[in-house]
Amino acid sequence: MPRSVSGVEMRKRQAAHIEAPAQAPGQPRPNTCCLCWCGCCKCLWNEDRIERSQTCKMDPIEAGDEQHPSLDEVLSWARSFELLLRSLEGREVFQEFLRSEYSEDNLLFWLACDELKKETNPAVVEEKARIIYEDYVSILSPKEVSLDSRVREGINQSLSEPSNLMYEEAQLQIYTLMHRDSFPRFLNSSVYRDLLANRRRTCLDT
Known part of the structure; x- marks a missing residue:
């Protein structure tokens, strides 16, 4: 005679064979991943992948790694406004x-124009050109x-x-303005x- 099965065991077997709700033919399961058969949006593997992705986007340079200009570099700024602007x-x-x-x-404004010069994508050029105009050229802008x-x-x-x-041409005009007007005052400033x-004290101490 076949072995009898208790009501509890029968319910366990039935539960083990319950499948996920059927999908319509040809319809992809939303939010699925290779390790999540159910396609639920709270897949732990998915959350772990997102967390790792966000971690990878973090800036690897810590605040303590900040680089300081050398004495020679600081002195070179006084000799050339162009060298000053080339230095971060x-x-x-x-x-x-x-x-x-x-x-x-x-x-x-000068930096924004410099970045625009490097663009080759027409859509990006159009967008950046519009932003520069609204931010620095428009008479309605507080940063005109x-x-x-x-x-x-x-x-x-x-x-x-x-x-x-x-x-x-506008960039050159602002460059000239900064060079002739702001730069001499900068060299005489406390900054x-x-x-x-x-920088000189640092050189003497080393």
């Missing part, structure tokens, strides 16, 4: 000074930079067909002089 640390120090004079937007009427007119005409070089003195 130089731009940061110069921006700190400009912020104290409420003219930081000149440097930000000082440009003469001729340069402004040229920019307005270029807006219909923006290019990565449409702000080149630059204190940094220079600090």
Whole structure:
């Protein structure tokens, strides 16, 4: 005679054979992954993958690894405004000074134009050109930079067909303004002089 099965064991066997709700033919199961047959959105493997992905995007450079300019580099800034702008640390120090004079937007505009020059994707060029105009050229912007009427007119005409070089003349005008006006004051400011003195003390201590 076949072996009898208790009611409890029968329920266990029935539960073990319960399948997930049937999918419509040809319809993909949403939010599935190779380790999650049920396709639930709370898959632990999926959460672990997302967490690892977010961790990988973290900046590997810690605050303690910040690099400081050498004495030679700081001295080179006084000899050349171009060298100052080419240096990441130089731009940061110069921006700190400009912020104290409420003219930081000149440097930000110059940097934005420089980034635009590197773009080749027409869609990206159009978007960045529009943002630059709204942020630094429009008379309605609180960050408007000082440009003469001729340069402004040229920019307005270029807006219909923006290019990565449409702000080149305006960028040169702001560069000249910073070079002739802000740069000499920067070299005589406490921001630059204190940094220079600090670098010299560091050299003497080593």
